[in-house]
Amino acid sequence: MTAWRVALAVPGLAALAYATTLPWNVPDDDARRSVLTWLAGGVILHDGMLAPIVIGLGVIGARWLPAPWRAPAVVGLLSWGSLTLLAIPVLSGNGVDPTNETLQHRPYVTSWWIMSAAVVAVIVAAGWWRRLRSVRARSPSPRGRTR
Amino acid sequence: MGRDPDGSNGLTVIPRVEDFSHRLRDPRLTSRVGLWLGITLSVTFLTGVWSHFQQDTPGWLTIPTSPYWLYRVTQGLHVISGTAAVPLLLVKLWSVFPRLFVRPPWRPSHAFVLHLLERGSIALLIASAIFQLATGLSNAAQWYPWEFNFRSLHYAVAWVFIGSLLIHVAVKLPLIREALGEPIDRDEPAPPPGGLTRRGLLRGTLAASGLAVLATAGSTVSWLRNVSVFGVTDGEGPQGIPVNRTAKEARIERVDDSWRLEVIYGGASRMFSLDELRGMPQVSHELPIACVEGWSGSGTWTGVPVADLVAAIGAPPGSRVFVVSMQRRGGLRTSELPGHFVDDRRTLLALDLAGAPLDLDHGYPCRIIAPNRPGVLQTKWVRRLEVYA
Numbered sequence: 396m397t398a399w400r401v402a403l404a405v406p407g408l409a410a411l412a413y414a415t416t417l418p419w420n421v422p423d424d425d426a427r428r429s430v431l432t433w434l435a436g437g438v439i440l441h442d443g444m445l446a447p448i449v450i451g452l453g454v455i456g457a458r459w460l461p462a463p464w465r466a467p468a469v470v471g472l473l474s475w476g477s478l479t480l481l482a483i484p485v486l487s488g489n490g491v492d493p494t495n496e497t498l499q500h501r502p503y504v505t506s507w508w509i510m511s512a513a514v515v516a517v518i519v520a521a522g523w524w525r526r527l528r529s530v531r532a533r534s535p536s537p538r539g540r541t542r
Numbered sequence: 543m544g545r546d547p548d549g550s551n552g553l554t555v556i557p558r559v560e561d562f563s564h565r566l567r568d569p570r571l572t573s574r575v576g577l578w579l580g581i582t583l584s585v586t587f588l589t590g591v592w593s594h595f596q597q598d599t600p601g602w603l604t605i606p607t608s609p610y611w612l613y614r615v616t617q618g619l620h621v622i623s624g625t626a627a628v629p630l631l632l633v634k635l636w637s638v639f640p641r642l643f644v645r646p647p648w649r650p651s652h653a654f655v656l657h658l659l660e661r662g663s664i665a666l667l668i669a670s671a672i673f674q675l676a677t678g679l680s681n682a683a684q685w686y687p688w689e690f691n692f693r694s695l696h697y698a699v700a701w702v703f704i705g706s707l708l709i710h711v712a713v714k715l716p717l718i719r720e721a722l723g724e725p726i727d728r729d730e731p732a733p734p735p736g737g738l739t740r741r742g743l744l745r746g747t748l749a750a751s752g753l754a755v756l757a758t759a760g761s762t763v764s765w766l767r768n769v770s771v772f773g774v775t776d777g778e779g780p781q782g783i784p785v786n787r788t789a790k791e792a793r794i795e796r797v798d799d800s801w802r803l804e805v806i807y808g809g810a811s812r813m814f815s816l817d818e819l820r821g822m823p824q825v826s827h828e829l830p831i832a833c834v835e836g837w838s839g840s841g842t843w844t845g846v847p848v849a850d851l852v853a854a855i856g857a858p859p860g861s862r863v864f865v866v867s868m869q870r871r872g873g874l875r876t877s878e879l880p881g882h883f884v885d886d887r888r889t890l891l892a893l894d895l896a897g898a899p900l901d902l903d904h905g906y907p908c909r910i911i912a913p914n915r916p917g918v919l920q921t922k923w924v925r926r927l928e929v930y931a
Contacts, residue, residue, distance in 0.1 A: 396719075400712045407708030411666075414701035420694035429689035434699075437672030438665070445632075446639050450562075462736025469738050470746030477629040477750050478757055482772040484683030492684070494791050497784035498775050498837075499683060506771035510757075525736070 449476075463529065464522030471518040478510060562640040565731055571740040572637040573721035575747055579630040580707065582623045582751075583671065586678075587704050589620035593834060594697050596916050599880075607886040610913030614832035614840075617916065618762035621836030624678050625758050629750035631671060633743070663709045670703035682835045683774055761837035775837045780901035783831055783839040786917060789902040792869045794923050797907055803891075807855045807929040814851075816907050819893060822846045822854075827888045833917040843911045845892035848884050848927070857929040859885055864928040865910055865921045877919040879912065888913045891924065 421427045456468055484490060485503045492498065596613060599605055606612070646661075647653045674696065681692050711718065726740050733739055738746070760770025760777070767777050775784040789795075802813040824844050832838040852861050860881040869875035883889050889912040893900060900906040905922025912920065 396716060400715050403708045403712035403715065407705045407712060410701050410705030410708065412705075414698050414705060417698040417701065418694055419698050420691040425689045426691075430695060433677065433688055433690075434669045434673050437676055438669050441635060441668075441672060442639075442642060446636065449636065450639075453563075457734070460736075462734075465734075465736040466738040466742055466746075469743070470749065473629055473633065473746060474750040474753050477632060477754050478772065480632075481625055481628050481679055481754055481758065484680045484685045485772055485774060487683075487685065489687065490680075490683040490685035492788065492791055494788045495785055497779035498786070501771065501773070501776055503772060510771065 461522070461526075463525035464518060467518045467521035467525070471514045471521075475511060475514045479507070482507060557640075557643055558645075559640045559643055561643075564640070565733070566738065566740055566743055567637045567640065568730070568740060569717055569721040570724055570726045570728060571744060572634065573718045574726060574744055575630055575634045575637060576718070577722065578748065578751070579627055579634050580711070582627040582630060583674075583703070583707070585623040586620055586627065586674075587700055589616045589623070590696070590700055592616050593620060593916065594693070597693075597834075597918065604882065605880070605914065607883055607888070607913045610829055610888065612914045613916055614762070614830040614838045617832055617834060617836055618759075618838060621678070621682055621762070622755055622759050624675060626751045626755050628675060628754055629747055631675065633747045635668065660713060663706050663713070666702055667706035667710050670699050670706060673699050674703055684835065762832075764839075773837070774835065775839075777839055779839070780903055781841065781896040781898065783841045783895070783904065784837065785901075785903040786833055786835070787874065787922075789906075789923070792872070792923070794868055794902065797868075797902070797923070801907055803908065803924065804926040805851055805855045805929065806926065807852075807857045807861075807931075810855060812855050816893070819846055819891070819908065822850060824893075825887065825890060827890065827911075827913075829888065829890075829911050829913055831911075831917050831920060832915075838917075841895050842897070843890055843892040844894035844897070845890040845908065845911070847887045848879060848889045848891055848910070848912075849887055851891060851927060852884055852929050855929060858931050861929045861931045864930065865924055866926040866928065867921050868923040868925045874918055874921070877910065877921045879910070883912050883915075886913065891927075 419430070421430055452472065456465060460468055479486075482503065485499055485501075486507060488499070488503075490499060593613075593616065595603055596605055646657045677688070677692060677696055677699075680687065681696070686692060726744065730740055756766060756769050757772045758770050759773070760766035760768070761773035761775050763770075764777055767773070777784065779785050799816075802815055803819065805812050805814065823846070825847050826842055826844040828840060828842045830838050830840040848863060849859070852859075852863065861884060862881045863879040863884050865877045865879065867875040879889060889910070891908050892905075892911045893908050895901070895904055900909060905924070908924050909922040910920050910924060
């Protein structure tokens, strides 16, 4: 085990050391500030905003959502949130070149609404299905025996 | 909210590890999500380093010209695996979030130093992982809301990421091995009615990861075009291939009959008109345009092998060729073909695409198209070839 840990940690330290020798090309304070903002910004946004929101939604969901809908809501929200986060660049439209009709000319905002509606529909449907299944499992079978 | 360490009822603002639910936040789940995350981000790292070397080749490496589709696959994988990592990273961070509130052993001690070191490596790991995914996804949409050079930083921070990942795995190895060796549901308390199990959350995370891929991968995997609603391109474009940089954006207005290709070797210089180029033996090859942003398309290009132009000016085989575009500015106006790329007869000065003269946006009157090359090096609107033996 120790050998394996050393075999991982030594190249790890070497990679960090190598990173410091690379040309970061940050010639001025603006560039340096921008790098630090982007490095720290992601962590701050996640730990300070996204994580508390998700935990809050979890508390609300556990209190208010009927049981059959809870698991579908978790998976649905995770999918919706991931797709929304990774689509932010195209949704923003900031990278669009008006002279170029071949890149980023899909109806992203419409697609996002349809995707959002589809996620809600799947959560609702999956919850109904789970509810029906659990009701059936609990109700007596036609021969009068309970399981 | 956490209670004070002395157990009194006073509330503190900062929560404690025990304040969080640990029913699903368990090493057996974390290690499995972490394994998938490690796989996807390692693929992203390796393909990213490869892409960097393609554009900035170190002396000890020779980029092969075959297989011609190699860069298309590696760069497609780079963006796909980075995209797939988004839900995995979110769930991984969720599962270990309470650890953020572990109180350090405050007294100066061996344990305190170790704690700080581990915290530091985790901070580097998370900061670099989020940085790479955020800047990478943004770059794929050609959106640069920062003041630094994307390629320099994305490359340097990639090494910070892989270094801190290796250190993290080294630190956690005993825990990871134990957790992966056990069934995921070992000692799992029964979920509340309707609640997810660990296995359910793992499957849901992998499903979200798959959805993220389906929603974007059509930019490079053509049969996914119709489902990839968040992909940067639907594959449409003049002559069947999308365009990264239009003629208008590159300030190329029009090209008239006075256009000549200049080929320089030693002290000699020779001009070729478009008709003269069309009079030379023409060769056709199906080759991809594979963009660094991850999208790609394929077409049938027809033109003069660059090797024939090198021979026409009397330069020996194996000469390298420096390509200069009519573009006035920008880093994409020049590229260099190493000798073995010039010798490969699939490396063309292309005049036609899909059986018709190149669209102005594809580089009319002629462009370089070579096998296994990033799109940024397939220089358009070529004006001059400088041959060096």
